[in-house]
Amino acid sequence: MAPALHPTNQLLNGLSLSFFFFSPVLKKRLVKLVVNFLFYFRTDEAEPIGALLLEHCRISKEEVNVFSISFIEEPDRKYCFECDSEEQCQEWVEALRRASYEFMRRSLIFYRNEIQKMTGKDPLEQYGISEEARFQLGTHKQ
């Protein structure tokens, strides 16, 4: 097995979570958060079984040690994850909530606006990206 996938090499990413998903049987999966995707692997395999795109999703805390991911277009479908501890659960919830591209974009627009208010200058100008569609204030709602 490739060393990179060994759980202890990876801080938050790749911590082993137990899955139970629409079935009474707990399935242990290795889960890895990479940019806005959550990959999942069988624990002894190097290649992912699949991935979840983490856009327009809702991360909710469920009972102790458990959180869920559901998607806006299918709010009654939940992917539930059981962690080893409440602390681990909280870590994952926080990480997953910040994992979407849209969240990143909102943060950027927020900081840009705040800096502009304080300094009167657009902080993106020096990088030549002020006019990029993706960074426009008010263009991307929600």
Place this chain on the structure above:
Amino acid sequence: MKLNERSLAFYATCDSPADNAGFLYKKGERNTAYHKRWFVLKGNMLFYFEEKDSREPVGVIILEGCTVELCEAAEEFAFAIKFGCAKSRTYILAAESQAAMESWVKSLSRASFDYMRLVVKELEKQLEEMQRGLPGCRRVHRRSPIYRKSKPALGPDPAAVTVELPPPREKPPGLSCPSLKENGCAVWNNTPGMKDLPDGGIPGGPADSGSRKPAVGSGCEVGPKPPPLPPRRRASSGNSRGTGPVAAESCVCPGTASFSRLHDWYGREIIQLRREGGGGGGGHQL
């Protein structure tokens, strides 16, 4: 490899604004003719549709770890999206005008999540330093910071930019890229009795952050600097295996040795997203 395809299709077609959209000609993989497709860039994903008003995308290209280059092709206004892994497909696209080509190349070059994260981190740091430097200043309520733990050092100093495009990204030394299992079947479990969500709100805004410790700065940088440009790409090392742990020089999370494999996956075209409603019952077994 399974994906939550419905969510992908939703993201592609929902009315959140696109970062770029338009017709492009895409060179086929087996059939090397160019096919006109409607392309929509959202975040780090480039979707393409058969027609402008198609309900679902035909495919998607995930733009992490790629380079976008002008290319020598028989077709005018052509450019290429390339990935680090030797086995990854290169996408050749052609625009209808010089201006369109330049616009696409620019927006695709900056589309990656990593790039966005770099810029956000930089602005976050700038804001923090400004607030520290103004003792009388009212502290701005901070959004949930992108990083809470201290970060690994950023990559090497960027080379001077002499062209309008950022320098190619660096990829970690490549491991061999095994072929990925491809599972075209996403079967959904319609188990009844799942608890309804109280509302369909989207998480991730300031309201979710609650009170949180502010991010600790890296401490080794003085004053605001431009964010480092994406690190330079090393020559692809093809099939060489990494010896020992891979030094992840990109700003991405540590342990990115498997990223080269993920690059391969990222480069794969997802053809024929399943039509909504098709496939009947059954379970999406993760």
